[in-house]
Amino acid sequence: MHKITHPVSFTLNGEKKTFLTRPDEKLLSLLRREGYRGTKYGCGQGTCGACTVLLDGRATYACLLYAMQAEGREVRTIESAGTFDNPSDFQKELVAAGAVQCGYCIPGMVMSATALMESEKTFEDEIVKEYMDGNLCRCTGYEKIWVALRRTLDRRAAEGGKPAAKRTSAKGAGK
Amino acid sequence: MKLCEFIRPSTLAEARKALRALGPKGMPLAGGTALHFMQGKTPITAVDITRLGLSFIKQKGDLFVIGAATPLSDIQRHRGPRWAMHEICRRISTHQVRNVSTIGGNIARVFPWADLPVVLLAMDARMVIYSGKEKEIPADEYFSSQPARLFRDGEILTAVKIPVLKAHHGFGSVKATRNAAAFSLVTIAALLELDGGTIKKARVAAGSGIPFPQRLKAVEAALAGKEASPATFEAAAAAAGASAKWVGGEGMSADYIRQLAEVSVLDALERAAKFARGRVE
Numbered sequence A: 001m002h003k004i005t006h007p008v009s010f011t012l013n014g015e016k017k018t019f020l021t022r023p024d025e026k027l028l029s030l031l032r033r034e035g036y037r038g039t040k041y042g043c044g045q046g047t048c049g050a051c052t053v054l055l056d057g058r059a060t061y062a063c064l065l066y067a068m069q070a071e072g073r074e075v076r077t078i079e080s081a082g083t084f085d086n087p088s089d090f091q092k093e094l095v096a097a098g099a100v101q102c103g104y105c106i107p108g109m110v111m112s113a114t115a116l117m118e119s120e121k122t123f124e125d126e127i128v129k130e131y132m133d134g135n136l137c138r139c140t141g142y143e144k145i146w147v148a149l150r151r152t153l154d155r156r157a158a159e160g161g162k163p164a165a166k167r168t169s170a171k172g173a174g175k
Numbered sequence B: 001m002k003l004c005e006f007i008r009p010s011t012l013a014e015a016r017k018a019l020r021a022l023g024p025k026g027m028p029l030a031g032g033t034a035l036h037f038m039q040g041k042t043p044i045t046a047v048d049i050t051r052l053g054l055s056f057i058k059q060k061g062d063l064f065v066i067g068a069a070t071p072l073s074d075i076q077r078h079r080g081p082r083w084a085m086h087e088i089c090r091r092i093s094t095h096q097v098r099n100v101s102t103i104g105g106n107i108a109r110v111f112p113w114a115d116l117p118v119v120l121l122a123m124d125a126r127m128v129i130y131s132g133k134e135k136e137i138p139a140d141e142y143f144s145s146q147p148a149r150l151f152r153d154g155e156i157l158t159a160v161k162i163p164v165l166k167a168h169h170g171f172g173s174v175k176a177t178r179n180a181a182a183f184s185l186v187t188i189a190a191l192l193e194l195d196g197g198t199i200k201k202a203r204v205a206a207g208s209g210i211p212f213p214q215r216l217k218a219v220e221a222a223l224a225g226k227e228a229s230p231a232t233f234e235a236a237a238a239a240a241g242a243s244a245k246w247v248g249g250e251g252m253s254a255d256y257i258r259q260l261a262e263v264s265v266l267d268a269l270e271r272a273a274k275f276a277r278g279r280v281e
Helices: A027-033 A089-096 A106-119 A125-132 A143-158 B012-025 B072-077 B086-090 B103-108 B116-123 B217-223 B230-238 B254-278
Strands: A006-012 A015-021 A052-055 A058-061 A074-076 B002-007 B026-029 B043-048 B057-060 B063-067 B126-130 B134-138 B156-163 B169-176 B186-195 B198-207
Touching (some): A052 A106, A058 A106, A089 A106, A106 A143, A125 A143, B012 B156, B063 B103, B072 B086, B086 B116, B086 B169, B103 B156, B116 B156, B116 B169, B116 B186, B116 B198, B198 B217, B217 B230, B230 B254
Parallel strands (some): A006 A074, B002 B043
Antiparallel strands (some): A006 A015, A052 A058, A052 A074, B057 B063, B063 B156, B126 B156, B186 B198
16 A cells, blocks of 8 residues: 555635545545545445536546546535535425435535536536436435426526525535 | 556656656556556556646547547537537436546547447547657557557557538437446447438448447448438448447347347438438537
8 A cells, every 4th residue: 555645736615725645546535534524435436426526617426536636626525515504505405305315325416416507507408417417316216306406407597597606615514 | 557656747748758668557547537447456657648738629621639638528518510529428428427538538448338439430530649749540540459559659649630521421320228327238320421312432330249349341331322211221230230240248149239230320320311411409
């Protein structure tokens, strides 16, 4: 095992950070040992989406990204999306729809939906499916997650697609 | 493979120098998604090639030039005159993978199930390789066997050039999978060059279900000079079976995969004809 000797610097949830890592350490592992445990370890092979984070605003599997690849880039985790006391619109809708069973997939779902809402102006089903195609839920059959997301997106579209106030750095939420 | 060092060169010359010095102990890394699955304990230095300005899509005259480190999602979202690359990119893996995985990574080391080699073979693309100077290799030569042979002395794949399709060109690609994000069972791509209602030239390629991507020459021969009609397409698709050695797997027989290939060829040809007639986005 190599020593943790390689520095890597990136913006994490709006704050500039430097961590020590190893060349073969995955971003997911670094995030979790640094306390950002909202990002989940599911399959570890880029299939389930539980570890989804945003890299320069794009949804990415943290389990398929070496921490060293994040150098100089902007990483956002579920901790930036909302807190227990101040959940995001989609998080509120997920609760209201009863869409959360075991909940393990939800942080990844929220991050993919965040990328969708920030990148697109309109939310046709085909576009929504495209952004959400890398997140698996093995409890619910997706129906209620879809309902919650559709409600969030429809309201957003009705409000003229105004981007919500940016929430950053709420470390510790979503455990 | 055991990743034990990680370097981030800032110029192409620097990257090449590093890869050349490292030899088999060096590995270019762009999206890096494939590296996580490489077995073994050989110590490897990753050479990050995502900071060399190799992520772009440009039109230069009759060609689109796509930088090797361009993520699949950028190719999927790009729109240009008679652009045809987005369909297959939408079908590769999932959103999160398309955001990091690159066109270069898809073709620098060809996995049997890779989709882009099939499309690039049909499109008669040219691969640009840097070795201090640039050289271009046509798809037929590039994909004649594992391209690793072309990168032995620190050479780096820098771009892919594809022709801008003309009004009389039709292109169609089909990827048959068990579910939306699954690896391909059969991938087919077809480029038709029409002269009025007649097929002047056709390039049809296949991947997955066969050991290595290849053109389906018997299918192409059944199309050339014929009328672009459903009967011609059906006859050509029927030639797909004998055109390659189809392999079964995951509970599917070789015969099933062959049949899947034949209907996929028909589908790709129909799409290509529709494209030539004027496609609605």
